[in-house]
Amino acid sequence: MNETLLKLWADNPDASNDVVIVLAHDSEDTSPVSLGMVGYEPIPFQSGMFKATMTGAALLRLAERKEVEDITPDEEATIL
Amino acid sequence: MAESKRFVVTYVKQEVTSASAARTIGVSKTRFHEGMSLLESDAEYEAKDVLHFEEIGVTVATLTEEKAEELKSAAAVAEVVEDFEVFALGAEAPGMGGGSFFDNLGSPDSYPQGYWADDVGIQALASDQDTCPPGSRRFCIRLAPWMPPICFCLPGAPSPAPGPPVPPPSNQPLPWNIKMVGADQVWNRVTGSGVKVAILDTGIDDDHPDLTVSGGVSMVPGATSWDDDNGHGTHCAGIVGARNNTTGVVGVAPGCDLYAVKVLSGAGSGRLSWILAGMGWAEQNGIDVASMSLGSNVNSPDAECTLAYQRAAERLNRAGCLVIAAAGNNGRANNPWVGNPARCAGFMAVAAVDKNRDLAAFSSQGPASLCGNCGVEISAPGVSINSTVPGGGLGVKSGTSMACPHVSGAAALLKELHPTWTPDRIRARLRATASDLGAPGDDPGYGSGLLDCRRAVFG
Numbered sequence: 231m232n233e234t235l236l237k238l239w240a241d242n243p244d245a246s247n248d249v250v251i252v253l254a255h256d257s258e259d260t261s262p263v264s265l266g267m268v269g270y271e272p273i274p275f276q277s278g279m280f281k282a283t284m285t286g287a288a289l290l291r292l293a294e295r296k297e298v299e300d301i302t303p304d305e306e307a308t309i310l
Numbered sequence: 311m312a313e314s315k316r317f318v319v320t321y322v323k324q325e326v327t328s329a330s331a332a333r334t335i336g337v338s339k340t341r342f343h344e345g346m347s348l349l350e351s352d353a354e355y356e357a358k359d360v361l362h363f364e365e366i367g368v369t370v371a372t373l374t375e376e377k378a379e380e381l382k383s384a385a386a387v388a389e390v391v392e393d394f395e396v397f398a399l400g401a402e403a404p405g406m407g408g409g410s411f412f413d414n415l416g417s418p419d420s421y422p423q424g425y426w427a428d429d430v431g432i433q434a435l436a437s438d439q440d441t442c443p444p445g446s447r448r449f450c451i452r453l454a455p456w457m458p459p460i461c462f463c464l465p466g467a468p469s470p471a472p473g474p475p476v477p478p479p480s481n482q483p484l485p486w487n488i489k490m491v492g493a494d495q496v497w498n499r500v501t502g503s504g505v506k507v508a509i510l511d512t513g514i515d516d517d518h519p520d521l522t523v524s525g526g527v528s529m530v531p532g533a534t535s536w537d538d539d540n541g542h543g544t545h546c547a548g549i550v551g552a553r554n555n556t557t558g559v560v561g562v563a564p565g566c567d568l569y570a571v572k573v574l575s576g577a578g579s580g581r582l583s584w585i586l587a588g589m590g591w592a593e594q595n596g597i598d599v600a601s602m603s604l605g606s607n608v609n610s611p612d613a614e615c616t617l618a619y620q621r622a623a624e625r626l627n628r629a630g631c632l633v634i635a636a637a638g639n640n641g642r643a644n645n646p647w648v649g650n651p652a653r654c655a656g657f658m659a660v661a662a663v664d665k666n667r668d669l670a671a672f673s674s675q676g677p678a679s680l681c682g683n684c685g686v687e688i689s690a691p692g693v694s695i696n697s698t699v700p701g702g703g704l705g706v707k708s709g710t711s712m713a714c715p716h717v718s719g720a721a722a723l724l725k726e727l728h729p730t731w732t733p734d735r736i737r738a739r740l741r742a743t744a745s746d747l748g749a750p751g752d753d754p755g756y757g758s759g760l761l762d763c764r765r766a767v768f769g
Binding site for chain 2: 232248273276281300303304309
């Protein structure tokens with residue numbers, strides 16, 4: 231997990247963040263609900279990946295779960 | 311003791327495993343040898359050895375006459391005939407006397423009358439090469455003069471000899487960039503036919519007279535069609551596969567099947583989640599090459615790849631799809647490093663060169679030594695590239711976005727020639743046959759060098 235992001239979420243626990251959550255390879259059957267996620271959406275055609283809008287505090291809790299391999303901002307890419 | 315002879319057993323089924331054949335003829339499976347492999351290796355074999363041709367349902371074995379008679383009435387056996395004395399027929403193939411059986415077969419044209427391979431009991435026949443898929447060779451054998459030939463395709467054919475370039479129709483000048491990568495020099499052999507190339511971008515203009523789009527999808531919220539509302543995707547699509555007709559330009563692989571996967575909005579940007587969905591669609595729809603002229607910058611040479619990109623690319627690779635990405639346009643900046651997703655494992659990062667083969671100033675750089683797998687792998691033209699734009703016309707654009715689809719087209723050419731090759735093998739072939747530029751060998755700017763379709767296809 232990206233240390234800079236963890237610090238950002240810790241410093242802004244109430245701020246809202248659009249993220250992509252990647253489950254660990256052996257946890258693809260894990261329900262997002264069982265991870266405490268609400269308002270999530272599966273990413274079409276990508277099992278084990280979800281997008282969600284969550285507070286920094288919620289993301290910090292999620293980052294500690296062993297079923298979660300990575301959390302990254304739903305960042306923007308552009309034409310090159 | 312009953313006399314033993316060599317018999318040819320032909321089964322009812324055309325494909326029979328050695329285990330099944332061993333049970334049928336009552337000979338230990340340990341004596342079985344895969345016939346083609348043994349012949350190809352030129353290895354010695356003894357009378358007790360059984361040659362089994364699984365793909366054509368034939369076994370050649372030493373049997374007693376009683377056993378042979380018994381087999382003739384077996385339900386699984388179509389015919390049992392005594393092996394025959396081998397003799398030469400017609401012209402001997404050029405080059406016989408050294409090398410393996412199949413090496414000696416040479417081109418089908420070189421033995422128009424057929425010949426008998428000494429002590430094997432198989433006649434190799436001239437055959438119609440075009441009935442086999444690219445990357446394989448067709449062989450026909452006859453096990454006895456009175457038997458009909460049995461034909462099959464073998465993978466792993468040697469690269470064909472280069473033929474003369476086939477110029478596009480005279481009404482269509484050859485773009486300098488297509489000429490620079492040598493694409494026109496392989497169209498007499500491959501055009502990307504039957505290979506599915508997805509352009510993950512702003513969409514493709516389906517009405518453009520120089521493009522044929524086989525299908526697509528939009529992952530952009532609010533955009534219900536994969537039509538191009540920006541122009542970037544249509545431009546990239548033309549570089550990959552503009553048709554070889556009498557209008558517009560021609561792409562690297564003019565015969566490929568183009569798919570529009572809209573993951574960027576009309577503003578030319580898109581969210582990671584949209585792009586991941588597009589990559590997943592490509593996996594689900596059997597795409598062979600994914601061309602991704604998009605990305606974001608990173609702030610340090612050893613910045614981490616976005617894991618979600620890597621996971622999605624690895625899935626595509628496992629599904630047989632090569633993923634190619636633009637290295638980035640940050641070369642002039644203080645952080646000129648290859649961006650996301652090109653820096654992730656599973657992506658082949660492409661840099662841009664100009665008409666003089668010089669690295670474009672904007673082209674982002676590695677080096678891979680600083681970050682594992684994040685460096686530039688190969689270079690292609692990316693400055694002042696003329697290609698298709700929405701509305702039916704042409705336009706000039708620059709960027710590593712334009713370099714990327716050249717490599718995607720080249721991958722399609724190789725995929726047509728070698729349909730069984732894995733993405734990694736195609737990737738390695740493209741790199742190994744690139745023309746070295748910059749510092750000798752791999753370097754942070756050019757990677758392996760300039761894409762060379764002619765060398766990639768013909769060696």
